[in-house]
Amino acid sequence: MPIGALVRSHAQHRDDSPILEVQDASVAYDGRLALEGVSFRLDAGERVAVVGPNGAGKSTLFKAIVGVLPPASGQIRVAGHGPGGHICIAYVPQRSHVDWSFPVNVADVVMMGRVGKLGWLRRPRQRDWDHVRHCLDVVCMGSMADRQIGELSGGQQQRMFIARALAQEAALMLMDEPLIGLDIPSQEDIFHILDVLREQRVTVLVAIHDLNLAAERFDRVMLLKTRLLGFGKPHEVFTPQRLQAAYGSQLHLIEGENGLMALSDTCCGGDL
Amino acid sequence: MDGLVEVIVGPLAYPFMVRGLLALVMVGGVCAVVGTYVVLRGMAFFGSALAHAILPGVAVGYLVSGSTRGPIFWWGLATAILTAVGIGAVGKSAKVKEDTAIGILFAGMFALGIAIISTVEGYAGDLAHFLFGNVLGVSAGDLWLAAIFGGLVLLTIVALFKEFLVFSFDPLLAETLRLPTGFLHYLMLILIAVTTVVSLQAVGVALMVALLVTPAATAYLLTRRLPAMMAISALVGAVSGVLGFYISYYVEVASGAAVVLVCTAIFLLTLLFAPRRGLVWERLRR
Numbered sequence: 001m002p003i004g005a006l007v008r009s010h011a012q013h014r015d016d017s018p019i020l021e022v023q024d025a026s027v028a029y030d031g032r033l034a035l036e037g038v039s040f041r042l043d044a045g046e047r048v049a050v051v052g053p054n055g056a057g058k059s060t061l062f063k064a065i066v067g068v069l070p071p072a073s074g075q076i077r078v079a080g081h082g083p084g085g086h087i088c089i090a091y092v093p094q095r096s097h098v099d100w101s102f103p104v105n106v107a108d109v110v111m112m113g114r115v116g117k118l119g120w121l122r123r124p125r126q127r128d129w130d131h132v133r134h135c136l137d138v139v140c141m142g143s144m145a146d147r148q149i150g151e152l153s154g155g156q157q158q159r160m161f162i163a164r165a166l167a168q169e170a171a172l173m174l175m176d177e178p179l180i181g182l183d184i185p186s187q188e189d190i191f192h193i194l195d196v197l198r199e200q201r202v203t204v205l206v207a208i209h210d211l212n213l214a215a216e217r218f219d220r221v222m223l224l225k226t227r228l229l230g231f232g233k234p235h236e237v238f239t240p241q242r243l244q245a246a247y248g249s250q251l252h253l254i255e256g257e258n259g260l261m262a263l264s265d266t267c268c269g270g271d272l
Numbered sequence: 273m274d275g276l277v278e279v280i281v282g283p284l285a286y287p288f289m290v291r292g293l294l295a296l297v298m299v300g301g302v303c304a305v306v307g308t309y310v311v312l313r314g315m316a317f318f319g320s321a322l323a324h325a326i327l328p329g330v331a332v333g334y335l336v337s338g339s340t341r342g343p344i345f346w347w348g349l350a351t352a353i354l355t356a357v358g359i360g361a362v363g364k365s366a367k368v369k370e371d372t373a374i375g376i377l378f379a380g381m382f383a384l385g386i387a388i389i390s391t392v393e394g395y396a397g398d399l400a401h402f403l404f405g406n407v408l409g410v411s412a413g414d415l416w417l418a419a420i421f422g423g424l425v426l427l428t429i430v431a432l433f434k435e436f437l438v439f440s441f442d443p444l445l446a447e448t449l450r451l452p453t454g455f456l457h458y459l460m461l462i463l464i465a466v467t468t469v470v471s472l473q474a475v476g477v478a479l480m481v482a483l484l485v486t487p488a489a490t491a492y493l494l495t496r497r498l499p500a501m502m503a504i505s506a507l508v509g510a511v512s513g514v515l516g517f518y519i520s521y522y523v524e525v526a527s528g529a530a531v532v533l534v535c536t537a538i539f540l541l542t543l544l545f546a547p548r549r550g551l552v553w554e555r556l557r558r
Binding site for chain 1: 312495
């Protein structure tokens, strides 16, 4: 551990660079290439769905963008710099990967997002708590600051993590299956917050299982199966050939009346 | 009333008894605070292994020290830190599972320690002290060392509170905030190592894990915020130290064992009767 790593200096954003640019990136995970030759770029404020079967490399892509898994080849640039120097990339974990019995309340978790800004040996001050409260208000959870995290519903848990990403002042938000296990009203709450984020020019990348939601509610979709099979408007990407290539027999395609397809991913539905 | 005062003050007539009581309170408190992270991060087995693995270092210190016991602390400290960092590195190589690797290392080191100590004639009594503690043998120097290093451990935990909290709750968030996660990981292991050595003389290697885990587990049942969990854990640890000390004196049982038994009893009572989360409470609510 070099001493330099203890001294924080964070990358400045370059206005002329896209918020995220992935060039021919290949990423290894568990000794095999989980992503091969992936290239794309995102504009600020975009909302993009990442779809693909289990093991398609969605989590690996997110970990590479966050900077935890460096690509074996190719490169990933966030606002013109490598991801390692940024604290503006927020990762919203899958709910099933969180220890909900951990002794913290909602405000504590959201405050964690501020730790990068606070710096060493500083305690949060009143204005930091005010900021946390503001972030909770954005996701309509202002009244739940003192709740134990284990007492929250699924939708509230997800919104708390979005508030944490807001507290982190994220410009790029990566959300791992945020809709899984949520009922329709809770899903709508999340989409409402995503609309607010779009107004704030926050770029959001969402891993999602439901192809219908991906097609209807996102600006662009990314179809992934180790390689990037398609990236663009939903109707351009979700063609029968491409979906067949991604999912094989896991997927049932139904031709709709107006040319649109109703799609259902019959795969096991993640690990929730 | 005078009777009660006599019961409390009576054992304290001798300086070595006072030192013993102070050592137990201090060790109980420090172990309990460090133990909150041991419990939250599921490191009980690591803590137990580490305590056993310092025995060869302690044994070498014992051999070179003759009658003066001073070097034992430093040999133990060096071994503990090396072992902690070693186990941390072992966890990253994937030849065998991490807990298997820890098990191998811990039993091997423990055996080595016993082998070294057994080369000394009439070693059995001293070995028992290393295994189960000898709180009445605590010297003023031991007490100072324990106070200084225990204080350093607590100071580190307070100073890096939010960093350790983030790292323990969500390691990936710690990465995205660009916290030095490797440094925090090893620092945590070293804090546990230092705590282990500080507690060696009071409770011995075999019972150490109880002081790390039991008070923290008790506090875990009583609160849902980390600072409160640390405070309650420290209180349970210190109270167990005091009660264990008196029980050991009046019932004439080994002090380390008495402290651990008090800890365990407090935990069991909490498990049964804790508000909202106790077993009795759950039964009543049904």
